Amino acid sequence: MNSTPTVPHHIAIVMDGNGRWAKARHRPRSFGHNAGRKAVRDVVEGCLRQGVQVLTLFAFSSENWQRPQDEVGALMELFLRALDKEVDELHEQGVRLRFIGDLTAFSDALQRRMRAAMTRTAGNDKLHMNVAVNYGGRWDIVQAARRAAAAVARGELRAEDIDEATLGRWMSLAELPPLDLFIRTGGDCRISNFLLWQVAYAELHFTDTLWPDFDQACLQRAIDDYAGRERRFGRTGDQVARTQDPAC
Ligand code: FPP
Numbered sequence: 001m002n003s004t005p006t007v008p009h010h011i012a013i014v015m016d017g018n019g020r021w022a023k024a025r026h027r028p029r030s031f032g033h034n035a036g037r038k039a040v041r042d043v044v045e046g047c048l049r050q051g052v053q054v055l056t057l058f059a060f061s062s063e064n065w066q067r068p069q070d071e072v073g074a075l076m077e078l079f080l081r082a083l084d085k086e087v088d089e090l091h092e093q094g095v096r097l098r099f100i101g102d103l104t105a106f107s108d109a110l111q112r113r114m115r116a117a118m119t120r121t122a123g124n125d126k127l128h129m130n131v132a133v134n135y136g137g138r139w140d141i142v143q144a145a146r147r148a149a150a151a152v153a154r155g156e157l158r159a160e161d162i163d164e165a166t167l168g169r170w171m172s173l174a175e176l177p178p179l180d181l182f183i184r185t186g187g188d189c190r191i192s193n194f195l196l197w198q199v200a201y202a203e204l205h206f207t208d209t210l211w212p213d214f215d216q217a218c219l220q221r222a223i224d225d226y227a228g229r230e231r232r233f234g235r236t237g238d239q240v241a242r243t244q245d246p247a248c
Helices: 018-023 029-050 062-066 069-092 108-121 137-153 164-168 216-227 237-244
Strands: 010-014 054-061 095-100 127-135 181-184 203-206
Touching (some): 029 054, 029 127, 181 216
Parallel strands (some): 010 054
């Protein structure tokens, strides 16, 4: 018997393939990112329909600053425009929007818009949508470790009392359901420094589909794939089956 609920509570996506999608159409990479924005809208719609509780998207990694300046500039423009245009609709749909990552690297205008969007949607709970920007999984672990060290320095915590649960409370997304399904589009099978801590027991789904082509049908395929997995969390298959036996 399979313990996996049909719909994952928390899905994270590495939205890869915008550049190749644009190149195939002889257009600049920014054209692909713009098309990627439409795919975001469709996937949000799909998550709302399916009852997914949390959607976490990797929009800009700590490493993406190394891209050509014009592409970084175009992405920042796109984020600004998306914030101006999409927040109203997300709010109406009951989506709570949050940005995770080191936001201090962004322009004041962008930081202001991000904070305003978070405040505005803070009371919503149909879907928690987290957008990771200037985010890296190693950064996340380091910032949690720093907070633990500061608590030790203040005398509020003993170093020997730091365990996985303690550190976990300081990681991004700690207050949300654990990550169930990690999706990566664009054909590469790697984590790329996204949610390193949180991915520990997530199911992984890799697809060749380029992000701008990813739609609700693709999301359904990923969810079906997930639903067919047996999640054992370190136990044996027999143990898992026993915990599901109504007689136990
Ligand atoms: C990776 O594709 C994609 C990004 C670095 C940017 C993701 C941004 C969006 C999808 C824009 C919309 C997002 C929001 C939240 C408004 P790539 O450029 O690495 O593609 P490639 O591997 O084909 O070069």
